[in-house]
Each structure stands twice: as structure tokens, then as C-alpha cells.
Amino acid sequence: MGSSTINVTLKVWRQKNAETKGEFETYPINNVSTDMSFLEALDTVNEQLLQQGKEPIAFDHDCREGICGMCGAMVDGIAHGPDKAVTLCQTHMRSFHNGDTIVVEPWRAKAFPIIKDLVTDRSAFDKIIASGGYVSVSTGGVPDANAILIPKKDADLAMDAAACIGCGACVASCPNASAMLFVSAKISHLSHLPQGQVERKERAKRMIQTMDDLGFGNCSNHRECEAVCPKEIKLENIATMNREFASSLF
Amino acid sequence: MIDAKIPSGPIAEKWSTHKFESKLVNPANRRKFTVIVVGTGLAGSSASATLAEMGYKVKTFCFQDSPRRAHSIAAQGGINAAKNYRNDGDSVYRLFYDTIKGGDYRAREANVHRLAEVSVNIIDQCVAQGVPFAREYGGMLDNRSFGGAQVSRTFYARGQTGQQLLLGAYSALERQIGAGTIEMHPRTEMLDLVVVNGKARGIITRNLVTGKIERHVADAVLLATGGYGNAFFLSTNAKGCNVTASWRAHKKGAWMANPCFTQIHPTCIPVHGDIQSKLTLMSEGLRNDGRVWVPKAIGDKRKPNDIPESERDYYLERRYPSFGNLVPRDVASRAAKAVCDEGRGVGESGLAVYLDFADAIKRLGKEKIAEKYGNLFDMYRQIAGENPYEVPMRIFPAVHYTMGGLWVDYNLMSTVPGLFVLGEANFSDHGANRLGASALMQGLADGYFVIPYTLGGYIGGTVFDAVTTDHPAFAEAEANVRSMTDKLLSIKGKRTVDSFHKELGKILWNNCGMARNKQGLTESLQRIPELRAEFWENVIVTGSGDELNQTLEKAGRVADFLEFAEVMVNDALTREESCGGHFREEHQTEENEAKRDDENFSHVAMWEYNGPDKKETLHKEQLVFENVKLTQRSYK
Numbered sequence: 001m002g003s004s005t006i007n008v009t010l011k012v013w014r015q016k017n018a019e020t021k022g023e024f025e026t027y028p029i030n031n032v033s034t035d036m037s038f039l040e041a042l043d044t045v046n047e048q049l050l051q052q053g054k055e056p057i058a059f060d061h062d063c064r065e066g067i068c069g070m071c072g073a074m075v076d077g078i079a080h081g082p083d084k085a086v087t088l089c090q091t092h093m094r095s096f097h098n099g100d101t102i103v104v105e106p107w108r109a110k111a112f113p114i115i116k117d118l119v120t121d122r123s124a125f126d127k128i129i130a131s132g133g134y135v136s137v138s139t140g141g142v143p144d145a146n147a148i149l150i151p152k153k154d155a156d157l158a159m160d161a162a163a164c165i166g167c168g169a170c171v172a173s174c175p176n177a178s179a180m181l182f183v184s185a186k187i188s189h190l191s192h193l194p195q196g197q198v199e200r201k202e203r204a205k206r207m208i209q210t211m212d213d214l215g216f217g218n219c220s221n222h223r224e225c226e227a228v229c230p231k232e233i234k235l236e237n238i239a240t241m242n243r244e245f246a247s248s249l250f
Numbered sequence: 251m252i253d254a255k256i257p258s259g260p261i262a263e264k265w266s267t268h269k270f271e272s273k274l275v276n277p278a279n280r281r282k283f284t285v286i287v288v289g290t291g292l293a294g295s296s297a298s299a300t301l302a303e304m305g306y307k308v309k310t311f312c313f314q315d316s317p318r319r320a321h322s323i324a325a326q327g328g329i330n331a332a333k334n335y336r337n338d339g340d341s342v343y344r345l346f347y348d349t350i351k352g353g354d355y356r357a358r359e360a361n362v363h364r365l366a367e368v369s370v371n372i373i374d375q376c377v378a379q380g381v382p383f384a385r386e387y388g389g390m391l392d393n394r395s396f397g398g399a400q401v402s403r404t405f406y407a408r409g410q411t412g413q414q415l416l417l418g419a420y421s422a423l424e425r426q427i428g429a430g431t432i433e434m435h436p437r438t439e440m441l442d443l444v445v446v447n448g449k450a451r452g453i454i455t456r457n458l459v460t461g462k463i464e465r466h467v468a469d470a471v472l473l474a475t476g477g478y479g480n481a482f483f484l485s486t487n488a489k490g491c492n493v494t495a496s497w498r499a500h501k502k503g504a505w506m507a508n509p510c511f512t513q514i515h516p517t518c519i520p521v522h523g524d525i526q527s528k529l530t531l532m533s534e535g536l537r538n539d540g541r542v543w544v545p546k547a548i549g550d551k552r553k554p555n556d557i558p559e560s561e562r563d564y565y566l567e568r569r570y571p572s573f574g575n576l577v578p579r580d581v582a583s584r585a586a587k588a589v590c591d592e593g594r595g596v597g598e599s600g601l602a603v604y605l606d607f608a609d610a611i612k613r614l615g616k617e618k619i620a621e622k623y624g625n626l627f628d629m630y631r632q633i634a635g636e637n638p639y640e641v642p643m644r645i646f647p648a649v650h651y652t653m654g655g656l657w658v659d660y661n662l663m664s665t666v667p668g669l670f671v672l673g674e675a676n677f678s679d680h681g682a683n684r685l686g687a688s689a690l691m692q693g694l695a696d697g698y699f700v701i702p703y704t705l706g707g708y709i710g711g712t713v714f715d716a717v718t719t720d721h722p723a724f725a726e727a728e729a730n731v732r733s734m735t736d737k738l739l740s741i742k743g744k745r746t747v748d749s750f751h752k753e754l755g756k757i758l759w760n761n762c763g764m765a766r767n768k769q770g771l772t773e774s775l776q777r778i779p780e781l782r783a784e785f786w787e788n789v790i791v792t793g794s795g796d797e798l799n800q801t802l803e804k805a806g807r808v809a810d811f812l813e814f815a816e817v818m819v820n821d822a823l824t825r826e827e828s829c830g831g832h833f834r835e836e837h838q839t840e841e842n843e844a845k846r847d848d849e850n851f852s853h854v855a856m857w858e859y860n861g862p863d864k865k866e867t868l869h870k871e872q873l874v875f876e877n878v879k880l881t882q883r884s885y886k
Contacts, residue, residue, distance in 0.1 A: 003522070003635075017797060035522045035635065043527055043748070050746045050801065055792050058800055060315060062488040064528045066629065067413055068319040083632070090632050115459055116798045123436065126316050130428035134421035135380045139300040139698045140371075142378035146335060149389030159382040159408060162417065166318055195380045 003035045006098040010045060012057055013105045014117055022114070024103075034094035038081060039064060039071060041093055042104075058117040066090040066230065069165030072172070073118045074105040079169035079228040087167060087230040107172035111179070111215045122168045124214040125182060132206035133186040135195045148194055158192040161185045163231045170225035170233075176217030181225040183211050184241035185233045191244055201248035208245055252856065252871050255659040256360045261877050262342075265364040268660070269703050273710030280305035283709050286453055286468040288440045288495050290317030292412075292419055292690060293673030294474030296697025299422035302431040304702060309466060310423070310432055311455060313439045313490055313803075318420045321476060321488040322693060325412025326533035326626070328396055328404035329376075329690040331369040336393055340401040342366045348399060349688060350878045352578055353653070353681020354830035354846065356508070356854075359877055360660055361678045368699040369691050373405055375698055379418040383407050397534050397579065397686020404687045409533055409625045415690055419697070438464075439803065441734075442727040443471065443499045443669065450499075450669035451717050454727045456735075458803060461796040463731055465719035470668045470705060473499060474697065477652035477674040479512065481811045481818065482763070483755025485649035486518060486531040492807040493814045496656050496675055500814075504664040505856040505869065507657035507677035509814070510822035513684055513831045514764050515650030516582035519633050519643075520602040529648040530633055532605070532626055534686045537575045539610035539619065540643070542566050542582070544603050548593040554604055554642045565589055573885040580683045580831045580844070581885060583647035587764045588842065590646075597644045606642035647764060651689060653680040653831065654821070657856045657871070661704035662696060665856075668712075670705065672696040677854065682830025735795045738805045743788035747801060750785045751808045754778070754815055762815075762822050767835040771823040775816065779863070782812040817857050817866055824868060827851045839882075848880050 007030045015022025027045045036044075039061050046056035061071040066087040073088055075081035081091040096102060104118065112120040150158075162185070170181035187204050190196030196203070219238055226235045257268040275283070283306055287298045290312040298310040312320060332345040345366035350357055373391070377383065383405050384392040396404035407414035426432040437458040444452040444465070452467040478493035479485040500506050517532045543564045545557055565585055567574045577585075586603050589595065596602050611619050616639060620627065627638045634644065655677040662670045662678070673693040680688065757777055761770035785808070793799040828837040828844035829851070837845045854871040 033523055033525070036525055037527070037633075040525050040527050044525055047746055047748060050790050050792060051744075053742070053790070053792060056801060058798055062314060062319055062490045063321060063324045064489055065324055065486075065530045066632075067324050067410065068314075068321070068488060070314060070319045085628075086632055090629070092632065092635070094635060119798060122315060126318070126424060126427075126434075126436075129421060130424040132428075134425040135378065136425065137375075137378045137422075138303040139296075139375060139422075139702070142374045145333070145373045145377040145383075146390050148377055150385050151389055152385045152387050155382050155385040158380075159384075159414075162382050162407075162414060163410065165413075166316065189382065190380050193380050193382065195378060 003033055005031045005033055006093065006096065008032060008096055008099070009101040010041070011101055011103045012117070014057065015114055017116055018113055032093050034092070036093045037064070037089060038075070038091040038093065039089050058119050060119050061089055064089040067165060069167040072107060072167045072169055074107065074172060076103050079107070079173040080230055085230055085232050087165070107168050109171045109177035111177060112168060112171060124216070125166050125168065125179070127214060128179065128183055128207055128210045129186065131210035132199070132203040135190065136199060150193060154192050158189050161189040161192070161233065161237055164233050165231055167230060169228045169230060171216065173224040173228045174217065175222055175224070176220060178219045178225070179211050179216040180219040180238050180241065181229065181233055181235070183207050184237035187244055188237040188240040191240060200244060204241065204244035205248045252869060253659065254358065254871055255661055256358070257660065261359060261363045264360050265367055272703055272707030275706045275710045277305050281307060283307065284309065284468040285470050285472060285705065286466055287311070287472045287474060288453065289320065289474035289476060289675070290420070290423065291320035291322035291474060291476060291673060292416055292693030293697040294320070294472070295416065295419035295423045296694050297472055297474060297672055297701050298432055299419060299426050300698055300702050301705065302426035308426070308432045309435065309468065311435045311438045311440055313437065313458060315437055317423055317434065317436060318417060320416060321491055322416045322690065323413045324488065325690055326409045326531065327535040328394060328406035328411045328687040329372065329415060330396070330403050330687045331373045331405060331691065332366050332403060333370055333373060335391060336402045338401045340403050344401065345369060345403065347878060349679070349685060350681065351883060352685040353683055354844065354883060355681065355848070355852065355875065355878070355880045356511070356829055356873065357679055357681030358873060359875060364700065365679050365692055365695050368695045371699055372691060372694045376415055376418050379422060381407060381414045381418040394535065395538060397576070399685065409535070409623065412690055415694065419694070440495045441498065441731045441806070443502045443666070444723050444727045445502050445666060446717050446721055446723045447715060449667045452719065452724060454724070454731050456731070459798050461794070461799065463728055465724045465728060467717055467719050467724070469709060469714055470670060472670045472672060472701065473656065473675050474672040475675045477655065478814060479649045479652050481754065481815050482649040482758050483751045484521065484526065484529050484759070486515060486529050489528060492810065494807050494810045497810040497814050499656065499664070499666065499669060501859050503666045503859070504669055505657045505858050506654070506817055507854050507856050508654035508821065509818040509857065510762065510825060510832050511653035511682050511830065512649060513579055513651040513653060514583040514647045516579055516586055516647050517605060517645045518648035519630065520597055520599065520646040530629065531648070531650060532630060532643065532645060534579065536605060536623060536626060539622070540575065540605040540607050541609060542575050542603055542605055544589045544594040544596060554596070554606070563589070563594070570885045577885045578683060578685065583764055584833060586647055602644040602646045604642035605645045607638065608642070611639065649763070651684055653677065653682060653684055657854065661707060662700060663704070663708065668708065670701060672701060682832055734806065735802065738789070738791045738802060738809070739795060741787065741789050741791065743790050745784070745788045746790050747804045747808050750781065750789060751811065753781060754812060757781070758815060758818070762819050765833050765835050766822050768823065771819050774819045775823070778812065778816050778819065785809065785812055820866070821855055821857065825851055825855060
């Protein structure tokens with residue numbers, strides 16, 4: 001396993017609330033086990049701060065196994081840190097070196113206002129889903145599950161897109177703070193399935209309208225979103241979404 | 251004498267009869283009734299969406315920033331349903347039977363049969379929502395065999411079944427939010443239940459962003475707030491999972507049932523150090539292809555691939571030839587503990603066993619294994635820093651699920667009228683051990699297909715007093731919440747919340763974990779109140795109550811765990827038998843298997859709160875088995 005310890009310095013964005021101006025604070029931590037997760041390193045800093053009677057760093061997290069989508073921060077300018085295809089909670093200290101200074105900042109996007117320190121408000125994502133990210137089916141009275149045949153290829157493509165965890169890294173890493181990867185993943189998931197056909201035009205129109213209304217930017221093909229996505233959601237989804245949107249106009 | 255309201259008649263007709271006999275609420279009248287749902291996992295989201303679709307006014311609460319984050323999302327393996335699509339002998343009755351047997355005969359027959367009945371509707375519902383279940387080339391749904399079942403009844407969406415089912419329920423929930431029928435309160439924590447004239451009529455919440463304490467009135471309150479596994483500090487649960495909503499309802503009169511029934515999952519990534527914050531599950535599905543072994547010799551420190559076949563002990567295959575690596579979770583966990591106790595454990599700590607895929611890779615090829623388990627292998631590599639395609643995984647049991655919870659009757663109603671409890675938060679369906687792929691099934695069964703009927707039965711049959719948030723019961727509950735917050739903030743002690751939580755976790759893991767005995771449990775009953783007293787004198791909670799304050803949130807939850815733990819241990823001490831996940835060392839067979847005492851313990855233990863620091867009163871619901879014959883579970 002080859003675990004060892006390193007000394008690093010965390011430079012963390014501290015901001016009391018949305019109204020207050022924030023600034024970086026520096027926290028050296030020594031003898032960090034390289035098997036420790038990044039969030040456990042933040043835990044370590046927080047335990048030290050509490051011992052000194054100081055306010056710990058606020059950060060969102062929950063499952064700590066890379067699936068709930070609650071955690072996330074910019075680490076040295078990269079959403080979820082240096083490792084590819086993982087969330088921040090699955091980033092481990094073995095990805096850093098002894099003596100590193102690591103800069104930690106919250107997601108920065110107009111549509112994700114900062115609540116405190118590294119915690120941001122991503123409720124805009126829920127609003128987009130509420131505007132059309134579903135199949136309009138109520139409980140009960142549905143056909144037998146095997147009455148709807150779905151080619152394996154389509155089911156797999158739908159699943160690829162449905163794997164999105166809604167963490168917001170795509171928005172945070174986009175120079176335009178665009179939510180296109182997130183929105184397109186949902187549109188693409190449902191448009192690959194027969195269940196999603198009935199509402200596909202309306203869905204695309206409404207979700208894209210909501211996305212624009214909430215202050216997310218446009219896509220100008222920087223591809224940063226795809227590069228940082230912890231679930232490797234593909235850029236092709238945006239092409240699919242654009243097609244869906246175009247066809248919704250006719 | 252407590253009445254579980256089990257309908258009369260043959261087991262297969264109870265639910266249909268009950269649905270017919272339950273009162274209905276006229277569609278036009280439903281909008282006059284407000285229902286509070288706390289928690290947005292599978293049970294809470296599905297209940298919220300369904301009730302809103304029916305026309306009730308729904309107010310839904312979760313502590314996460316979005317309802318989509320609830321911990322159901324982390325379930326990997328799959329969801330059971332008695333569809334018998336494989337033509338391999340499955341049926342509603344077999345799923346019922348397996349669940350009762352798997353739970354070591356400590357669950358209520360009628361509830362379990364209903365669960366098996368509605369399991370088939372769940373899959374239909376989820377497919378209609380667009381849940382991308384795995385498919386075969388002909389377009390039909392694929393199935394796998396899972397967690398000790400001898401039929402293939404588990405539906406799955408890669409290794410992310412919980413995620414996809416939750417996103418399905420979440421999309422139904424969001425659809426209703428968009429339609430204005432659900433008022434959603436994310437980042438809001440329930441801190442008390444309000445009981446007016448003996449009925450649950452509302453809750454007190456804290457807005458976690460602004461700190462604002464608020465009152466919410468309703469005609470019924472549904473708790474879908476998950477299990478209490480985090481009492482152990484280290485578990486596979488999300489960090490935020492807690493017992494607070496259940497515990498505070500308990501203090502308002504809801505009895506707690508079988509709190510000592512905790513599931514220790516056999517396949518988790520082992521603990522690596524003191525700072526570790528949580529444990530990660532490796533889906534049990536891996537046991538379909540992975541073989542579990544340890545070296546035959548004590549203290550064999552060779553690398554796994556250097557240990558020849560003849561010097562390996564595939565102990566599950568040896569001890570349980572007919573089920574082999576697929577024995578139920580409690581059996582697999584205890585067997586792992588046994589070999590580690592013998593000094594044959596592997597890894598730095600000696601607290602791990604191997605889960606080896608070499609044979610499966612030889613048989614099926616690396617590609618096929620990657621297709622089946624790729625995401626799990628990647629996750630393992632990321633956490634453990636080793637490549638499981640080349641060296642066996644190291645795994646060890648960890649706290650995963652809690653079968654105990656608030657007591658509910660057949661209608662999912664607790665001992666407080668109007669307070670319903672759904673999903674993992676209730677005790678009802680899994681007895682002393684839950685089978686794999688049954689948690690998702692129960693959460694969605696309760697939310698989509700049970701509560702819509704039983705809540706209607708309650709509302710339709712009840713005369714409600716006009717109650718507003720000005721009622722003195724609201725003021726009193728709010729004052730309780732405020733005084734607890736103020737107290738926590740005023741202590742300004744020297745020990746962090748986590749340090750208390752970790753110490754409690756160690757006490758429970760060592761004495762109320764995979765094996766329990768009288769001495770350890772008795773000592774814990776002494777130690778827990780001492781730790782609780784120290785907590786209230788020496789805990790550090792910085793900041794204020796009027797802002798986002800994660801330390802304050804944690805402190806409230808740990809304060810509740812410190813009280814709850816005592817009931818859990820007391821329950822374990824009182825249950826003088828072994829059954830399922832509850833293994834009392836004093837009660838085992840000659841072959842070290844769990845030895846039940848059906849004569850004296852074929853009951854649900856229900857605990858009633860009597861006030862701070864007072865001993866709780868034990869009540870019993872006798873379990874009646876009319877259909878299944880109680881036998882010693884054998885997986886040999």
C-alpha cells in the first residue's frame with residue numbers, strides 16, 4: 001500500500017456569509033497520511049481550529065464515496081482537485097507532494113451564490129429539473145416493466161448520461177459558468193429512452209429556458225466541463241441537447 | 251397490549267382486504283389536508299411525490315442542499331422484485347419466505363408479505379419513470395442473483411442502482427415541486443415533533459443556512475429519516491445520517507423497536523487510521539464472482555499472490571458448501587471476524603480478509619469483470635491505492651444498515667397517532683438481518699404503494715381539531731429546541747464533537763457490534779452516561795445559532811446518539827439470544843452459529859421513553875408465525 005506522511009499547507013477561502021467579503025487563510029498541516037482523503041485533511045484542520053476556539057471551515061459533503069454530489073471545491077484551480085474522474089471526497093492526499101501549498105476555493109458562478117466558506121447554493125439545478133427533467137408519470141397504472149423493450153445500446157447510453165451526480169463542477173470550471181453539461185445529461189438520458197419520447201420537445205425547451213433564466217452562461221466549447229466531470233459525462237450530450245432543442249422549435 | 255393492526259385472513263389476501271376496508275379520502279377533500287414528510291431518500295421522495303399527485307398538500311424537508319443527495323443514492327447492488335422473469339422458481343411467496351428466514355424470524359409476517367407483493371409494482375413504476383435498468387440484448391430487463399438468494403430476482407442499474415432509483419423518485423418529487431403541490435425545504439433539519447391532544451400535528455425545524463427556528467403544522471407527519479448506523483461513528487452511512495428526527499419523536503412518545511438489530515456488512519474497505527471519517531462499501535454483488543479467503547497459517551505475512559493455493563483457506567466455501575461466498579451478510583461478517591480473531595487476518599492491521607477475483611478473471615476475462623464491476627474496482631483503487639484486477643481486494647465488515655427503528659403497526663403508524671415512519675427509519679420488514687437488495691425495495695414500497703393507502707385510512711377515519719402554529723404545544727416544542735441550541739453554544743469546553751462521537755463509536759463497535767456479551771454490554775451501560783455527562787460539560791461548539799453552523803448541527807446529532815446508544819445497548823443486553831445481526835456470545839451453537847430462543851424471544855422489543863436519564867420501559871409485540879415454520883437457519 002506504501003502509505004507515508006507529508007506536510008502541506010492549505011490556503012482556504014474563508015467567507016462568513018454572502019454579504020461579507022472573503023479572503024484566503026493559510027493552514028499548515030503536518031504528518032498527513034497519504035491514505036487520507038482530501039476531506040479528511042480538511043477535517044484535521046477543523047479539529048485543530050476547534051481546539052483553538054476558532055470557527056472551522058464550512059464545506060458541503062455527505063456520502064464521502066463519490067456518489068451524492070454534495071462535496072466539491074476548486075483545488076489549485078481544478079474542480080474536485082487534480083485526479084481525473086473523481087469527486088473531492090475521493091481525492092486522496094497521495095495525489096499531493098510534501099511541501100505543496102494547496103489552494104482551496106468554492107465553486108464560483110453567478111447562479112451558485114456563496115453561502116459560507118466553501119459552501120455554495122446550487123438550488124438552481126433543482127429548479128432546472130423541476131421545470132422538465134422527468135417523465136410525467138404518476139404512481140400506479142403503469143405497464144409491466146418488460147412491456148417496454150429497450151435495446152441494450154440505448155439503455156447503456158441513457159445510463160451513461162444518467163450517471164450525473166449534479167455536483168456543479170461543470171458550471172464551476174466553465175469560463176461562462178454554463179450548465180449545459182448538467183442539463184444535457186438529463187435531456188440526453190430521457191431522450192434515449194422510449195419513456196422520454198412523448199415530452200422530449202417540451203422538456204428540452206423548458207429546461208433550457210429555465211437554465212437561461214437562472215443566469216447560467218452559454219457554451220463556447222471550452223470543454224472544461226467534460227475534463228473535470230467526476231462521472232465522465234460526455235460532451236456529446238450537449239450536441240444531443242442542441243439537436244433536441246432545434247427540433248423543439250418546429 | 252399493543253395492537254399491530256394486522257388484518258385478518260390468509261396471508262396472501264391481507265393487503266387487498268385491508269386496502270378495501272381502509273377509509274378513503276375524496277379527491278376533492280385531499281387538498282384540505284397537509285402532510286409533512288421529513289427526509290428525501292427513496293421512502294421520503296416517493297411518498298412526497300405520490301401523496302402530492304393524489305392531491306394532498308405536502309411539505310417536504312431534508313437537511314442536504316438538495317433532495318437528490320439523500321443516502322439512498324449510495325446503494326450500489328440492486329433492488330429485489332418477485333417478477334420471476336428468469337423462470338427460476340421465484341414468486342411472491344418465495345421472496346416473502348426468504349425475507350422472513352433471512353431476518354432470522356424476527357419480522358412480522360404480514361408486513362413482509364405485503365412488501366413482496368408490491369415489489370413487482372416498484373419495478374414497473376421505476377421503468378415508467380425512465381430509470382435506466384440494465385437490459386439484455388433483446389431489450390428485456392436483466393437480473394442478477396444477490397446476497398444469499400438462490401434465484402435471480404435483483405434488478406440493477408450498473409453499480410449505481412440506488413442512485414438511479416433515487417433520481418427517479420427525485421424527478422417525480424421535482425415534478426410536483428414544479429407543479430406547486432409540494433413545498434420543499436432543503437437545508438432544513440427537523441428538531442422536534444409537535445404532539446397536540448395525543449396526535450402528531452407538526453414539527454419544529456431549523457433552517458441550516460439562516461439558523462431560523464420555524465414551526466410547521468400538518469395533519470400527519472411522515473418520518474423517512476433513515477437509520478442510526480452513524481451511532482458507531484464509522485459506518486458506510488453518509489456523514490450526515492443521524493437518529494435525531496427518530497430520537498426526538500421517541501421522546502414525544504414514539505416507541506423504539508429492536509434498536510440492537512444492526513447490520514454489519516461483510517464487504518467494506520478496511521479502516522486505515524485514526525483520522526478515518528467513514529467506511530466505504532464494496533457491493534455485495536462482488537461476492538457473486540469474488541472468492542473470500544485468508545491464509546491457512548496464523549500470522550502469514552506473505553503477499554497474497556505469493557501464497558500458493560494449497561495454503562489458502564476459502565473459509566466460506568469450506569464452512570458453507572451450498573451457499574459458499576453468498577451466505578447472508580450476518581453470517582459472512584461473523585465468519586470474517588472469526589478468522590481475524592484467530593490471527594489469520596490480512597493487511598497492516600490484521601483486520602481484513604481477501605476478496606479475490608483471479609479465478610473470475612481467468613474464467614470470464616478482465617473485460618467482462620470490468621463491465622460488471624468496473625466502477626467498484628475503480629473506487630477501490632482510488633481509496634486503497636491498489637489494483638484489484640491484479641491483487642485481491644482487502645475487505646472487512648462495517649456497520650451498514652439498521653433493522654431496528656421506530657415501531658410501526660401494519661399501517662406504518664408509530665405509537666403516536668398521525669406519526670408514520672417509512673423506510674429504514676422504521677423497524678418493520680427485515681427482522682434481525684436484512685437481505686441484500688431489499689432496502690431499496692422497502693423504501694420504495696413504503697413510499698409509493700403502502701403509505702398512500704394507510705395514510706388515507708388514517709385521515710379518512712380521524713376527526714381533526716383545528717390547530718395552528720399558535721398552539722401552546724408548538725411554543726413549548728420551540729422553546730425546547732432553542733434551549734438545547736443555547737446550551738450547546740454556551741458550554742465552550744475543550745473536547746470536539748467528533749472526539750466524543752469517535753469514543754462512543756468505539757464503545758459500541760467493541761461491545762455492541764458483531765459480537766456482544768453481557769460483560770461488555772453492562773460496562774457500556776456505565777460508560778455511555780459518563781461520556782454523555784462529559785459531553786454536556788466539555789464539548790466545543792463555536793459560532794452562533796443564527797448562521798450556517800455545521801459544528802452546532804453535528805453537536806445536536808451526537809447528543810442524540812449519546813442518548814440513543816443506551817437504549818441500543820440495553821436492548822442488546824435484554825435480548826438473551828442470538829439472531830441475525832445480533833450475536834450474543836453466550837448463545838451460540840457448537841458450530842458457532844447464532845442460537846435463537848424462539849420460546850422466549852420471538853417478539854419485537856419496544857422501548858418507551860420515560861424522561862431524561864430514566865430507564866426506558868420494555869414492551870413486547872409477540873410475533874405470530876402462521877405461515878413460515880421456524881427453523882435454525884442453515885446455509886450449509
